[in-house]
Amino acid sequence: MPIQRRTFLAAAGTGAVAGLAGCSQILGGNDQTAGVAGETLTLTTTTSTYDTGLLGELNGPFEEMYGVSVDSVAQGTGAALETARNGDSDVVMVHARSLEDEFMRNGHGVNRRDIMFNDFVIVGPEGDPAGIQGMASATEAFTTIANSESMFVSRGDNSGTHTKELLIWEQAGVEPGGDWYQETGTGMGEALNIANEQGAYTLSDRGTYLSQRSEIDLVILVQGPIEGGPETLANPYGIMAVNPAVHDVNYDLSMAYIGYITSPQAQDLIDGYRANGEQLFFPRALSEDPDFQQYVPEGWSSNATSG
Template sequence: MTKHRREFLAALGATATVGLAGCTGGSALGDSNEMPGVAGETLTLTTTTSTYDTGLLDELNAPFEEMYGVTVDSVAQGTGAALETARNGDSDVVMVHARSLEDEFMREGYGVNRRDIMFNDFVVVGPEDDPVGIGGVGSATEAFSTIADQGATFVSRGDNSGTHTKELAIWGAAGVEPSGDWYRETGQGMGEVLNVANESGGYTLSDRGTYLSQRSEISLVIHVQGPIEGGPELLANPYGILAVNPAAHDNVNYDLAMAYIGYITSPEGQRRIEEYTANGEQLFYPEALSEDPDFQQYVPEGWSGNSTDG
């Protein structure tokens, strides 16, 4: 790391700590006694079902609750529903994994201070005997095309979640509009969809974390890998966290939301994400701390702050 980069990151960290302390009235990671009025409060977090189904939320939230003397009320929904709850002013902070929906939320003025927090990837799973032969194709679009052409059962979230959004993008890239008896939309979370696919002998798209956490209870296997195991980048699955804009809803607990974002993106929060496992497998990979930070994480993708005025 260059001297200038070290100085920059040190300055950035100091600014963030001062800013958070200014919001909370105490140390960024101090105990609740240093934050007058915080102890006893409740933070409402709306989040994707994958963070709940894998057990990650319990691992992350318990230390934060103890640290500040607060309660985190976690509402697990598909990404679309989680963001809609926040649009209605019924959430303080949102942790989701569909960048296009996050960007729309920010452009509408409902979300602020977005941060990258972690990633894993998506995988295409199905029966071990792989009746349509998608194993080893290495392409999600080819796998989806084959499933559609042969009318094999495909179980969809069908709930405007991050996984459903990715699934639709893959169908679009494959030039397929899925419909018919072979295509089953459940409107359920990832864990339930895996159970349905397992019972019906069908295929589905899953985030790797939820699949690994349930692998010992189902007979589905991975037929198309994501980029973590050398698969296509199309199956990448980044997660972000956003505070609900207090200018849009003055009832939101913005200070506590920012304290939570600070905790999740801190070395402590990132360490807990990295060390969290299920069935001996790492489920998520931390992304908030980097020697080469992506500043596009704070704003909608493609946004430019360059003014055309003279």
Template sequence: MPIQRRRFLAVAGSAAAAGVAGCFASGDSGNDGAEIAGETLTLATTTSTDDTGLLAALNEPFEERFGVTVHTVAKGTGAALETARNGDADVVMVHARSLEDEFLEDGYGVNRRDLMFNDFVIVGESDDPAGIGGESEVEGALSTIAETESTFVSRGDNSGTHTKEQQLWADAGIDPAESGEWYVETGSGMGEALTRTNEMGGYTLADRGTYLSMKSEIDLKIHVQGPVGGGPESLMNPYGIVAVNPAVHENVAYDLAMAYIGFLTSLEGQEVIEGYTVSDEQLFFPEALAEEPNFEQYVPTAWRSSSDDSPSGSSNESTDQE
């Protein structure tokens, strides 16, 4: 794989090595869920994490460990964050850092953690009508699509992918919405945008994970690679996870949200992400661990029995960092 995963883990892991979700805890799960069995965690997230099947792989072991249910609300990033702003979610997993930062700065989220990454790619019909195949510069590819008035299908839904797409058009100095009928906004999720592109022809910007998960069902190919395939860093697609602030919405299941963040950014959760494949293709790459992590999963002290052992010097207490 052209991208050097070790480099990303080392950069992201410096803070994580000091503790995941703010604290340490023993990996023995015998009584971890004693205080919360039967509760439901509401996760607002992107269509890409749900469409690929990754969430099912992550949620099943978490639900089994704590005896809880994860209720997933899959929308575009903007809509997912709005759901959380309204107090209708406990935790948010999204991939548009500018929108995440705004959510945090407005006081609606706490304890954001880097979770994983993949990349964006420009995909389109196999015969590549605009001739952008192999283009190393995103701006050049988009300019050619606009000049040739080749169909471009946009999600148009304020999702993380749509936010990235708008940024890329701006970098290319193009306002596609005012450029002609070749630019089509669907207002839909990634899977639907790929299906529409397959039906209409032309191109779209997709996250690699969703594209790979649907590759066998559509006749589209990658014409411009992201950094996972040796392309430009501007197509990097990082995902973060954020707990909803209980000081703003006291109804949220904050301890359960923090345990979920702890699980996904723990050794076990990161191994699930790394090992998740479709047709032998890895869809996401873990970004929460140091190369030699020395922590285990966070759980609140009250969830553990007095007989459970914790690593020496660990705290187990929830902290609101960031």
């Protein structure tokens, strides 16, 4: 690992970095794993994959299979991509396609794959002071919250969730601000806790909300598409290797990880992962009719030169 990446991981501290110890043995003596055994993969990813516990479930089998360790840095999507842009990450797992496309177009990422999805939900106090419960439109719900000046907690951290929130405000024609709107600059779990303490609304990914539901009093008031809500609240996750032509990264191990995450084994783990009896994420890497656009940024073909 380059010196600057070691320094970054040390500075991040235990609150941001979940180092998952790897097994020192290569299962079955597979020669394919010999080239990477004993190495460390640096993964920057969203707080939702870490806060829900899914990351530990996925990384353990990979570490055992290859005899490696995974240093997982949990950040908002924007911060995770910035870390990778600085060459401090080998592979990135995030959930904001517009930011992913920018990362790819600027040459920092390669070999993007869809891996899973869930959706966003609008949660708030059971009393629902703004009266948004059951609304079929996220923009209508946000407009109603703003017009009533009901408390709203925003992550304010350039994460995938924050990016989606800002898009909804833009679609609603609302510029949020004032005493009713609070930006926390925190991960999803902490934003939910703050909203719970203040009796406020917030936008959450379904997975993090379900994993914390037993500890908070907030309820889902506007559903995402998994439960028949608007498609604008869809929440797809992708994974990309950091471009080895631009940064000094462990590309071989990155591609091994991408291959594992998109394999039947890992996709089954995603499908079977539960918290409080609820499925948090849904696999999407394997399909009889794969979506070609998962590999390239939006608009890439229109910018390409035909030969």
